[in-house]
Amino acid sequence: MTRPDDIQLDPLLSAEQIERRVGELAGEIAAVYGDAPVVLVPILSGSLIFVSDLVRKLPMDMVIELCGLSSYRDGETPGQLRWTLGPPRNLDGRHVLVVDDIVDTGATLGRVVDTIARQQPASVRTCTLLLRTGADRSDPVADTEVDFEGFRIGRGFVVGYGLDYDGRFRNRPGISVVRRDEDET
Numbered sequence: 001m002t003r004p005d006d007i008q009l010d011p012l013l014s015a016e017q018i019e020r021r022v023g024e025l026a027g028e029i030a031a032v033y034g035d036a037p038v039v040l041v042p043i044l045s046g047s048l049i050f051v052s053d054l055v056r057k058l059p060m061d062m063v064i065e066l067c068g069l070s071s072y073r074d075g076e077t078p079g080q081l082r083w084t085l086g087p088p089r090n091l092d093g094r095h096v097l098v099v100d101d102i103v104d105t106g107a108t109l110g111r112v113v114d115t116i117a118r119q120q121p122a123s124v125r126t127c128t129l130l131l132r133t134g135a136d137r138s139d140p141v142a143d144t145e146v147d148f149e150g151f152r153i154g155r156g157f158v159v160g161y162g163l164d165y166d167g168r169f170r171n172r173p174g175i176s177v178v179r180r181d182e183d184e185t
């Protein structure tokens with residue numbers, strides 16, 4: 001069992017880098033939707049900080065429908081997916097944009113998109129701040145496409161800017177990679 005004190009954080013993305021990229025992402029999103037009203041569906045809790053920065057840079061008319069889907073991670077190990085809020089409803093005929101913090105296996109985003117797609121939306125697109133490359137996307141619903149991505153990252157569990165390790169570190173302004181002392185072999 002790792003004690004909190006054994007955790008080291010190695011900086012990966014600064015608050016300034018994130019802010020710049022979120023601005024660019026908003027531009028990419030606005031270019032696709034134009035003036036069309038959008039239903040934004042953030043997946044809590046990880047996307048909390050990202051989505052709050054993103055929406056203030058988006059000009060179109062929107063409503064925000066929060067949902068929560070948690071994989072009940074024990075630290076870094078993913079478990080069963082469970083709705084903690086939602087699922088989102090009444091999306092027929094709407095343009096829906098799902099927003100998450102990080103796509104790892106794609107199971108979480110895939111489940112949300114699947115749930116929305118059954119409701120005959122006008123469109124459903126996806127946006128993630130981080131996309132882990134080389135991840136095991138073996139889940140059946142995990143071939144979900146990401147339409148808007150902030151940064152590609154490699155292996156290593158990351159925290160900050162809304163992302164947590166056992167609930168901690170969400171409030172850090174930048175993103176860091178977690179290193180535990182036992183990782184050093």
Ligand code: IMP
Pocket residue numbers: 043046071078100101102103104105106107108109156157158159163164165
């Ligand atoms: P997926 O279902 O495997 O794609 O995992 C996505 C979810 O797991 C994200 O919404 C995050 O909440 C969480 N997650 C995955 N990787 C990390 C990480 O490196 N740090 C923090 N949370 C993560």
Ligand code: MG
Pocket residue numbers: 043044045046047069100101102108
């Ligand atoms: Mg999440």
